[in-house]
Amino acid sequence: MVAGFARSLSVIVAVLLATASILYFLTPKTEYLPEGEEAKVFTMMFAPPGYNINIMKENYQAVERDFSPLVGATPKPLSDDQPIPAIDFSVGFVSASRVFAVRGVADRYQTDDFLAVASERAEALPGLRTFSSKGSIFSGNFGGTRSINIDISGPDLKALFDAGLKVFLKSRQVFENPRVRSNPSNLTLGQPLLEVRPDWERAAELGIETQDLGYMLWAYSDGAYVDEFFLDDDEIDIFLYSTAGNIEQPQDIESLLLYSPNGGVVPLSALARLEETVNTETIRRVDGDRTITLSVIPPANVPLETGVERVMEEIVVGMKASGELPPDIRLDISGASDQLTATRDALASNFLVAVVIAYLLMAAVFSHWGYPLLIMASLPVGISGGIVGLSVLNLIGANLDKIGLYAFTQPFDMITMLGFLVLIGTVVNNPILIVELTATHLKNHGMNVTDAITEAVRIRLRPILMSTITTVAGLSPLVFNPGAGTELYCGLGAIVLFGLLFSMIVTLTFMPALLAVVFRGFGPQRKPATATTATT
Template sequence: LFQRGGRSIDIEITGPDLDRLISLGGRIFSQVMEVVPGSQARPIPSLDLGNPEVRILPDRVRAAEVGLTAREIGAAVNALVDGALIDGYQYQGEEIDLTLRGMEDWFRTQDIGNLQIYTPRGQLVPLSSLATVEVTTGPEQINHIERSRAITIQVTPPEGTALEAALDQIEELIVQPLRDQGEIDPPYGIELAGTANDLKKTGEALQWNLLLALIITYLLMASLFESFLYPFVIMLSVPPAAAGGILGLAAVNLLISHQALDILTMLGFVILVGVVVNAAILIVHQTLNIRRADPDIETRLAIRQAVDSRVRPIFMSVITSAVGMLPLVLFPGAGSELYRGLGSVVIGGLVVSTIFTLFLVPTFLSLAMDLSDWLGRQVKGGGNAGAGA
């Protein structure tokens, strides 16, 4: 799933007719080089049908007359040509296969028709009397996807081209025109797979995971603070963290090396949700403690005292966390590109979120507390009026 581990897009073409699949594969192969300049394309298997092969077409009527089936004919030919596994035995803890095969010096292509097949009636008949033997050409291998013959065009975009952009270009300029022209109607089909498609699916899943992380974090803080208002103020530190993560990733791309938005990098944004709220929690929690100790204290004074007492541990925590993750970003070596994106996102998000938290959270906390006090007075006033009546 990591883009540096394998940046490829697989164009899977499926259908019953191998010749038509090869024709479609050749057209797509040539179009890919035009749509995604600088990319590398490789057909799997090869689009060349020049590989010599011997094709045996059983005559079912003749085979039935001697009591044989097409499967039994194929098994007999396979045993004499390639060998057939019949059993195995254990030797010094290892499984040794017993293979039945013909003599090594008997086989020549032109002699396959003279191969003697033993029938259930105890007769030996030549293969040529039961099947048609053709010496022809074909592909070096035949792949299947969900029981259909398949040819795959594997495309590797250049380093400067994002996988998602290349995927969209292939879908819009190659695949969709083929669908519009009806050339890949059932039983033929075409699908985009490979690491690019996996990355896209995982990215969509991570979007929901990010939303779930936000909801869980909010509900957990709501249960701890016994309020739905204060956790909302704390969650205001998340958007600056996302912006800081993007800035950190951009700085790595600009100053160090190209870093793709891969799965670990996306995971860094999910991690930020649970990390950057710590500074805001300290400020809100300390403010509430000060107000509980002195109910008559002014709201803004309580917030100012809370920030004064908590700014030092907040900066200590952020600095130690950022410095501790700097090796993930700065140190080279094998596999460093896997974690460089994660480190840059977390460091950038922590730094930017902390700076904005010291300004945003006190401001909105003051508004939230003023709103809470006003609502409390309204409820209390309404209760007194009802009691007086």
């Protein structure tokens, strides 16, 4: 590799082409953060307008009948006899508008299986809109690290909800079986409401002002805020409630008794009429605009970056271009997708800063501006090795189920990318040994380029192998046998481990060839031999 210029140049070109090809073709699409999964599954079921708590309770019990016998069961491989994974606990909360349930899976490797079963059981209930997700230590328990939030804004409420329903249905076409959660939960203006329309002339005669009427109705319904006080260091809110209890029927509102300064105690019907209508139960505003937010979680086999690209192309841009949405409806993307972009940009800038710092440190140590450039040339090669290793790891992990083990996939998330920062300080170690000793041989011992490089590689081979093997051995448990909690850093370990292995191979092939080409043209000047004179 170092004997001839043509051979050295061919090695350099081959390695650079291979590196560029790997970086271009094998670099995977990115995720934001690892899910940090807990062995829990959260399920939410949202009621359509008109449901009451008894109907929601029946729906919850219909699902719970399948799961409650499995609480405390021994984990077993799924079979026809036990198609549902065993669970440790099952807890649920039921209200008239929604059901919230959380269930702990006994075997954490069966969390995905239980999620599929829980989603299937919940979606089988007629009329309900459901959402299920795995527990996560990042961004809550509702898919926060992979959630693509689509904010739909517009001035007209009916057009806004029509657009929200269209985007909801479109998102299910863009992805295969995604998880979609809407806020508000119902995308129809079908929530029964009772509007109180005051007769302001009659109210003025009775001495009741606008804010007073609203405040009294507030106290009769949800409770009216009065003030706050501090008890020791605790802030306590004071609310005013009616002693008559909750309002059970709409007709009871007409008979509510109100105090008026001029007319004494009068019923509400004496100064207002009631109108039954339908509308939405909540109106969200983002930056002052009425907004519906859809949280779309792509399937596990679709990286977040790919999911964002599809949403932008087929929903945000596609639906506007095709005329499916009115011109006054605005679509924006937020959530984990925004955080992914911001974090990736910050990581890229930090990477450049780290490269500059490493270069300046080596320039100061070598007292030479050129040698660090030769050493830093091995950095892209090490990065490509990390990407190859991650691809190989995922290829093996995806086929483990064929030999009876649990299959897995390591995403290319932000923590995994931190491995590239680690490589800046580790990949350069081996080339430093070769470059330093080669330069010493050339300057101090008067060797030619070929002999200097060959001798440097021979002397440094054992230290390079020893340091690489010990580092790889130390990282192997993290990469190939991660435990609870350590799976967060499996990707980082894979990047560093395979980057070092690749760097070691390249150090013994690419670096000698690069040194041979550079030193033959711009090598250090040899020290002149010292003349000796014999005196007789």
